[in-house]
Amino acid sequence: MVLEAIKYRPHSLEILDQLRLPHESVYAPIKNSTDAFNAIKSMTVRGAPAIAIVAALALAVELANREFESADEVRSFVSEKLEYLVTSRPTAVNLSDAARKLAKLVKETEGDVKTIADAYIAAAEKMLVDDVSDNMNIGKNGLEWAKKTIGQDKFSILTICNTGSLATAGYGTALGIIRSIYADGLLSHAYALETRPYNQGSRLTAYELVHDNIPATLITDSMASVLLNSHPEIKMIVVGADRVARNGDTANKIGTYQLSIVAKHHGVRFVVAAPTTSIDLQTMTGEGIAIEQRKPDELVTVRGPVVDKDGNVNKGETKTVHIAAPGIGVWNPSFDVAPAALIDAIITEKGVAEKDENGEFHLEYFF
Numbered sequence: 001m002v003l004e005a006i007k008y009r010p011h012s013l014e015i016l017d018q019l020r021l022p023h024e025s026v027y028a029p030i031k032n033s034t035d036a037f038n039a040i041k042s043m044t045v046r047g048a049p050a051i052a053i054v055a056a057l058a059l060a061v062e063l064a065n066r067e068f069e070s071a072d073e074v075r076s077f078v079s080e081k082l083e084y085l086v087t088s089r090p091t092a093v094n095l096s097d098a099a100r101k102l103a104k105l106v107k108e109t110e111g112d113v114k115t116i117a118d119a120y121i122a123a124a125e126k127m128l129v130d131d132v133s134d135n136m137n138i139g140k141n142g143l144e145w146a147k148k149t150i151g152q153d154k155f156s157i158l159t160i161c162n163t164g165s166l167a168t169a170g171y172g173t174a175l176g177i178i179r180s181i182y183a184d185g186l187l188s189h190a191y192a193l194e195t196r197p198y199n200q201g202s203r204l205t206a207y208e209l210v211h212d213n214i215p216a217t218l219i220t221d222s223m224a225s226v227l228l229n230s231h232p233e234i235k236m237i238v239v240g241a242d243r244v245a246r247n248g249d250t251a252n253k254i255g256t257y258q259l260s261i262v263a264k265h266h267g268v269r270f271v272v273a274a275p276t277t278s279i280d281l282q283t284m285t286g287e288g289i290a291i292e293q294r295k296p297d298e299l300v301t302v303r304g305p306v307v308d309k310d311g312n313v314n315k316g317e318t319k320t321v322h323i324a325a326p327g328i329g330v331w332n333p334s335f336d337v338a339p340a341a342l343i344d345a346i347i348t349e350k351g352v353a354e355k356d357e358n359g360e361f362h363l364e365y366f367f
C-alpha cells in the first residue's frame with residue numbers, strides 16, 4: 001500500500017491517481033501546468049495542501065524543461081501560469097496563497113533567466129519539505145491540546161474526508177493528529193465518515209488507517225449523530241480545512257458544518273487542524289469564502305473497479321454505476337462552513353488558537 005501522494009525529483013513530478021485508490025496504486029506524470037490544472041480540477045489529486053504543492057512543482061518542472069529568451073519572459077510566464085493554476089479549484093486558500101508568494105518572489109528576484117527560474121524551483125521544492133514538518137507539528141500540538149483538554153485516558157475520535165498523507169505532502173493534518181494521538185497510546189478507536197460523494201473517507205482515509213494498523217471503523221455520513229449518541233467514548237471530532245477566515249469560520253468538506261452542530265449537541269470537542277497556509281486573514285468571515293460547486297454526475301454516479309468472480313480487480317478497468325433517478329435535479333457543493341462559534345480550537349503548526357473571553361479567535365497572532 002502506497003501513501004505518497006506526490007513523487008518529485010528535479011525535472012520530474014508524478015502524482016498518485018486518487019481516483020483509482022484504494023484498489024489500484026497508479027502514478028500519473030505531471031509534465032507542466034496544464035497537466036497539474038487538469039489533475040487538480042478532476043480531483044486526481046486533491047487536498048488543500050497537496051493541490052498547492054502539485055501546482056507549484058508542476059510549474060517548477062515546466063521551467064526546468066523550457067528555454068526562455070529573457071528574465072522578463074520567464075517572469076511573465078510564471079505569473080501567467082500561476083494565475084491559470086489558481087482557477088482550478090476556488091475554495092482552498094493554500095493554492096492562491098502559494099501562487100501569490102511565488103509570483104512575488106519571481107517579481108522581486110534580480111538576475112538572468114537561470115537565477116529567476118532556480119529561485120522559483122527552490123521555493124516550490126521547499127513547500128514539499130515544509131508541509132511534512134508542518135504536519136508533524138500539527139500532530140504534536142494536537143496531542144498536547146487533547147491531553148490538556150480531554151485528559152490522559154484513552155478516547156475515540158471521529159473525522160471526515162481525507163486529511164492524511166493523501167491530502168498533503170505526508171503525515172496529514174487532522175489525520176496527522178489522529179496518528180500522533182494513536183502513537184502516544186491515547187487513541188481507543190478512530191471513526192471515519194465515508195464522505196459522499198467523492199468518498200474520500202471510504203476510499204482514502206480508510207486506506208490510510210488500514211495501512212497504519214490504526215483501529216478504525218467506517219460509517220456513512222448519516223450515522224454521525226447516532227454514533228455520538230451511542231458512543232460516549234468519542235470525545236473529539238477533528239476535521240481539516242480548506243480555508244479558515246480571519247474570525248475562525250472554517251470551510252471544509254461538505255458535511256463539516258453539520259458535524260460541528262452534532263458535536264455541540266453532544267458535548268464533544270470540535271477541532272480544526274490546519275497549517276497556517278490554510279488561514280486567510282483577508283477574508284473576514286465564512287460568508288466571504290467561495291464554495292466550489294462540483295458536477296452533478298459526481299453525485300449521481302459511482303465509479304469503481306471491475307472485479308472478477310474470484311474478487312480480483314481487473315487492473316485499469318473501471319465501471320460507472322448510476323445511482324439516481326434520471327432527470328432529478330442535483331446540488332453538489334464540495335464544501336460548507338463550520339462557524340467559529342462551534343469550533344473549540346484551531347490547531348496549527350505554530351500553536352493552538354482558542355477563543356478569548358469574548359468568544360473570538362485571534363489568528364493574526366500566527367503571522
Ligand SMILES: CSC[C@H]1O[C@H](OP(=O)(O)O)[C@H](O)[C@@H]1O
Binds near residue numbers: 048163239242252
Ligand atoms: C488537509 S486536506 C484539507 C481539505 O481538503 C479536502 O477537500 P478535497 O478532498 O475536496 O480536496 C477536505 O476538505 C480536507 O479537509
